[in-house]
Amino acid sequence: MLIRPLSQEFILPLAGFLTRQRQIETALDPRLWIAPDLEDQYVSWLNKIVPDPDEKIWLALDDDAQIYGALETRAKTLSQDDIRRTYLSPTYGLLPMGMMAVEPGCWSDILPALWEVAAAWFQRRNVTQPQAWLNLCNREALAAWEKLGFINLMDHAVGPVAAATSAATALPEGWRLRPATYRDIKHIIPLFIEELKFHADLPGAYWVQPTTDTTRLARREIEMFLSGGSDYLYLLAERISDGKIAGYMSASASPPVAWNPNAPFLPPDRGILQVAIVSTEFRNLGLGNHMLAYLLDWFHRHGMTSVSLSYDLSNPLSGPFWRKHNFVPLRRAMVYTFPI
Numbered sequence: 001m002l003i004r005p006l007s008q009e010f011i012l013p014l015a016g017f018l019t020r021q022r023q024i025e026t027a028l029d030p031r032l033w034i035a036p037d038l039e040d041q042y043v044s045w046l047n048k049i050v051p052d053p054d055e056k057i058w059l060a061l062d063d064d065a066q067i068y069g070a071l072e073t074r075a076k077t078l079s080q081d082d083i084r085r086t087y088l089s090p091t092y093g094l095l096p097m098g099m100m101a102v103e104p105g106c107w108s109d110i111l112p113a114l115w116e117v118a119a120a121w122f123q124r125r126n127v128t129q130p131q132a133w134l135n136l137c138n139r140e141a142l143a144a145w146e147k148l149g150f151i152n153l154m155d156h157a158v159g160p161v162a163a164a165t166s167a168a169t170a171l172p173e174g175w176r177l178r179p180a181t182y183r184d185i186k187h188i189i190p191l192f193i194e195e196l197k198f199h200a201d202l203p204g205a206y207w208v209q210p211t212t213d214t215t216r217l218a219r220r221e222i223e224m225f226l227s228g229g230s231d232y233l234y235l236l237a238e239r240i241s242d243g244k245i246a247g248y249m250s251a252s253a254s255p256p257v258a259w260n261p262n263a264p265f266l267p268p269d270r271g272i273l274q275v276a277i278v279s280t281e282f283r284n285l286g287l288g289n290h291m292l293a294y295l296l297d298w299f300h301r302h303g304m305t306s307v308s309l310s311y312d313l314s315n316p317l318s319g320p321f322w323r324k325h326n327f328v329p330l331r332r333a334m335v336y337t338f339p340i
């Protein structure tokens, strides 16, 4: 098997190969979705990647130049204003699910050779912890990455959307839920930072700690969300007596942003729950349950039929909470740490 970088003449065969592999996975898990024009999207996507110095696609070819595997390595330095600076290291490395495929039955033979070149590429770009995203139904792929030393980091789960019932909307006494306004920003920022710190403190230290710049980025992000129109919601849990904000959930019912490498794999009727946080002293009062019920009803009214979110697998609070609300994992992020 020959490993070589993608060049122009392989764009069309690769688009066909990747589309076929995504179709195979979608047949295994009906909750997976692929854009109807996926093959065309692949062609334009691949044409953009070939000249980009921060992205590289590696092909595994047999002696007849047939494609048996492909992998993208992406190493980007985030701009000063990129919100992902609040949780990712400034240069992050990614092996996106959409560009990763190996002929079924060949993963354990082909992946080590692809990873050898990918790992060297990441190291030349000073990426210390690249993340690989995979569809969970592809057990063969998961096992092959695990064998290379990748460990489980995050799950991306999908849950059902439903209109609120009266039982779900009866809040604990003394609390109310309402969408945030610009006046709330200064009260949201401490919670925003608490949520980041909570994740940065989890075992493994995969997420960066808040810095002196986090407040600026948080303010910018919240303002952008609030100005996003009716497809965006920042829902607050507020104590009626003194206006104390104890938690929030942010959600969007609009198409995914362009840098999201999963954009061609997110159905148009799937909402995204971005962040959920209840401050430590107010947990287990039922606020999380009620905010979620409100959001699911909001998604329902926006024509969404399912909702997705991602959570760190080492977070003891998230998995049980989302499972209780019928969220089922669909994709997984695995991470590799290069020895120093």
Ligand SMILES: CC(C)(COP(=O)(O)OP(=O)(O)OC[C@H]1O[C@@H](n2cnc3c(N)ncnc32)[C@H](O)[C@@H]1OP(=O)(O)O)[C@@H](O)C(=O)NCCC(=O)NCCS
Pocket (backbone or CB within 6 Å): 195, 198, 276, 277, 278, 279, 282, 283, 284, 285, 286, 287, 288, 289, 290, 309, 310, 311, 312, 315, 316, 317, 318, 320, 321
């Ligand atoms: C997840 C979170 C938002 C839940 O908010 P909350 O207001 O505490 O949630 P609620 O009080 O409505 O419900 C918590 C439920 O989880 C249960 N629970 C809490 N810890 C649990 C655990 N370790 N195992 C199983 N169940 C647990 C509670 O008993 C309660 O269940 P119930 O409704 O059947 O009584 C909150 O824990 C939080 O902010 N965590 C830190 C940030 C975070 O993890 N965000 C989500 C990341 S994706």
